[in-house]
Amino acid sequence: MKLLLYAALTIGFSLSAWAGTDDFQREGKNRELKDPMEGAAPPALQVRGWLNTEGAALSWEALEGKVVLLDFWGTW
Amino acid sequence: MSERFADQGLVIIGVHSTRGGENAAEFVQQQGLPYPVAIDIDNKTTSAYHIDGFPDYYLIDRSGKVRVADLANGDVERAVAVLIAEPAPPSIHPALAEASRKAQDKRKRILVFWGAAERQNELLARMNQLPQANRVLSNEFEVVRPDAVAQAELLPLCPSILEERALSVLDAQGNQVAEAIWSELEGPGLEAFLKTHKPQTLDAEQLWAQALKQAQRENKRVLVHLGAPW
Numbered sequence: 001m002k003l004l005l006y007a008a009l010t011i012g013f014s015l016s017a018w019a020g021t022d023d024f025q026r027e028g029k030n031r032e033l034k035d036p037m038e039g040a041a042p043p044a045l046q047v048r049g050w051l052n053t054e055g056a057a058l059s060w061e062a063l064e065g066k067v068v069l070l071d072f073w074g075t076w
Numbered sequence: 077m078s079e080r081f082a083d084q085g086l087v088i089i090g091v092h093s094t095r096g097g098e099n100a101a102e103f104v105q106q107q108g109l110p111y112p113v114a115i116d117i118d119n120k121t122t123s124a125y126h127i128d129g130f131p132d133y134y135l136i137d138r139s140g141k142v143r144v145a146d147l148a149n150g151d152v153e154r155a156v157a158v159l160i161a162e163p164a165p166p167s168i169h170p171a172l173a174e175a176s177r178k179a180q181d182k183r184k185r186i187l188v189f190w191g192a193a194e195r196q197n198e199l200l201a202r203m204n205q206l207p208q209a210n211r212v213l214s215n216e217f218e219v220v221r222p223d224a225v226a227q228a229e230l231l232p233l234c235p236s237i238l239e240e241r242a243l244s245v246l247d248a249q250g251n252q253v254a255e256a257i258w259s260e261l262e263g264p265g266l267e268a269f270l271k272t273h274k275p276q277t278l279d280a281e282q283l284w285a286q287a288l289k290q291a292q293r294e295n296k297r298v299l300v301h302l303g304a305p306w
Contacts, residue, residue: 024155025148032293033126034145041180042134042142043124045089048097048117051104058089058112060140065164066087068136069156072127075103076096 042070077153079110084160085138087111093130094119138164168250169233171226175218179248185275186246187217188230191258196221199242199261206267216274217245245273 028034037043042060050057077088090113092100097115104113116122125134125145133152137143137159147155168176175186189196200219203209213219222230233252240257247253254273261269284300291298 022144022155022158024144024158025151026144026146027148028126028132028146029128030126032290037125037142037145039141039143041140042136043121045091045114046117046120046124047091047114048094049115051101051113051115052109053112058114060136063087063136064140065138065167066085066136067081067138067156067159069086069088069152070091070125070134070136071088072091072093072122072125072130072132072134074093074096074130075099076093 042068077156081156081160085164086156086160089114091116091121093122135159138162169226169230171222171230172220172246172250175220176248176250179218182215183248183275183278184216184218185248185253185273186250187219187270188244188246189219189221190227190241190243193221195242195258199266202266203270206270212270212274217270243269 026034044060045058047057077086088111090104090109090111092113092115094116097117100113100115103109114121125132128146131149133144133147133149134142135144135147135155143159144155172186172188178184179186189199200221203213206212233246233250240259242256242258242261244255245253254269256265256269287298290296
């Protein structure tokens with residue numbers, strides 16, 4: 001069991017080390033799902049509406065060449 | 077921060093949770109948030125990004141790729157400053173843009189035809205005669221046939237002997253991988269050239285091992301779909 005746990009830790013660690021060559025701090029659960037997203041195109045934004053765009057939807061094509069910060073938040 | 081970097085190419089997009097989404101408009105107005113906000117639907121976007129708390133930050137760089145998935149809240153400003161300082165990658169020529177997008181989606185390469193339209197037609201006709209021409213022309217390569225103007229503009233991308241060049245193979249990002257002059261494509265040369273420079277296939281054993289490992293870790297099963305990826 002100890003050995004298994006060690007193996008799991010090693011795999012987890014090597015995956016997170018492999019994900020980036022920068023020193024930016026990452027966080028959150030499910031790193032094994034998040035790490036493979038890095039270096040790939042971002043998933044589509046599937047939304048029921050946009051605010052502050054005069055109703056228009058933003059597409060990744062239109063944002064080419066920009067640095068985009070996605071800020072996931074909520075109010076309730 | 078949106079003001080500090082706005083004229084340097086930073087775009088902030090808020091993604092509001094599905095829950096409470098009906099109140100987002102009021103909140104945005106009250107707070108005077110200046111940037112675009114998308115309202116998630118049925119948690120589709122938060123699921124796709126594997127969001128596990130609010131706020132969560134994701135950074136996309138100038139080449140359009142996710143650079144940091146779930147950046148630590150305290151490191152946002154520093155990371156944004158680093159990415160802002162990076163130069164934008166050279167934008168791809170419009171003649172290649174659509175092919176590049178499709179090629180990236182489907183793991184294809186781009187096949188660029190050079191020279192006069194008549195010679196291009198002849199070459200394409202020969203390709204259509206090849207065994208498995210359909211696979212080559214629809215599953216392995218995106219065909220681009222630039223007109224004379226576009227050819228002249230594309231030349232710096234694909235340095236070569238101008239007069240003689242017949243075909244270039246580019247990777248999905250538009251970098252030249254190989255090229256052939258007309259005499260090399262005579263007879264069996266055409267099929268051999270296409271075969272040599274078709275997109276690299278993924279290693280099934282490697283994929284299999286990865287999937288098994290992930291399934292074990294997440295207590296899932298592996299669904300194997302045998303067949304062509306298209």
